[in-house]
């Protein structure tokens with residue numbers, strides 16, 4: 001289709017246009033982007049890609065501090081997506097792309113876990129570190145210098161779809177984890193029934209912030225390339241996907257009050273058809 005396309009996973013040079021002119025329904029920024037599918041590896045990805053994604057995250061509500069009620073609701077609503085560490089494991093757990101620190105916060109009472117976070121952007125990392133009293137690194141170099149070979153569990157909750165180089169994340173995980181360490185990845189599933197139902201209005205498309213949507217063949221390929229074994233995978237219920245998409249269909253944009261009103265339907269849908277996101281457990285070789 002284009003002369004300068006390079007797949008960000010397989011470096012294939014040909015792609016078909018899947019979703020042209022996708023608007024930012026979630027934040028309403030003026031960005032409009034296209035999604036294409038690599039002809040060789042079938043990875044759905046944004047093209048052309050932004051040279052730097054940091055400008056897309058100013059005022060990103062997912063990174064903002066939350067009320068206690070919101071935190072409780074999130075814990076209930078999103079429980080199926082988050083990694084669940086075994087009890088009394090005495091492990092170091094790194095949440096890579098920890099956002100507002102919500103997942104680390106749910107583990108803050110666990111005395112057997114040493115918690116670490118990584119979130120790009122010094123101000124966001126400092127803010128989360130102060131709020132949780134957990135070390136949060138804001139650069140890959142500092143993270144690797146401090147924790148290389150120390151980590152037992154590395155979690156990526158809805159992170160891989162945001163990055164410009166998924167291979168770099170797997171390379172970091174390989175260096176950070178101990179041998180036989182666990183990597184947990186959960187990503188929106190672009191092949192799911194939910195994604196097909198809503199197309200360009202699928203909440204988890206989240207244009208322009210979501211760059212690519214690795215599915216099981218891509219995770220397997222990355223695992224093979226960077227020295228991991230994929231040991232388990234399953235659909236993960238993500239109620240926001242259905243509720244957020246329906247809000248866009250009804251209102252023409254993301255509308256928080258409507259989204260909140262539809263969330264019970266999202267909960268029901270995601271339990272009946274738990275396909276909006278997919279979770280993977282990998283072991284470092």
Ligand SMILES: [Zn+2]
Pocket residue numbers: 007008009010011012038039040041042043
């Ligand atoms: Zn490809």
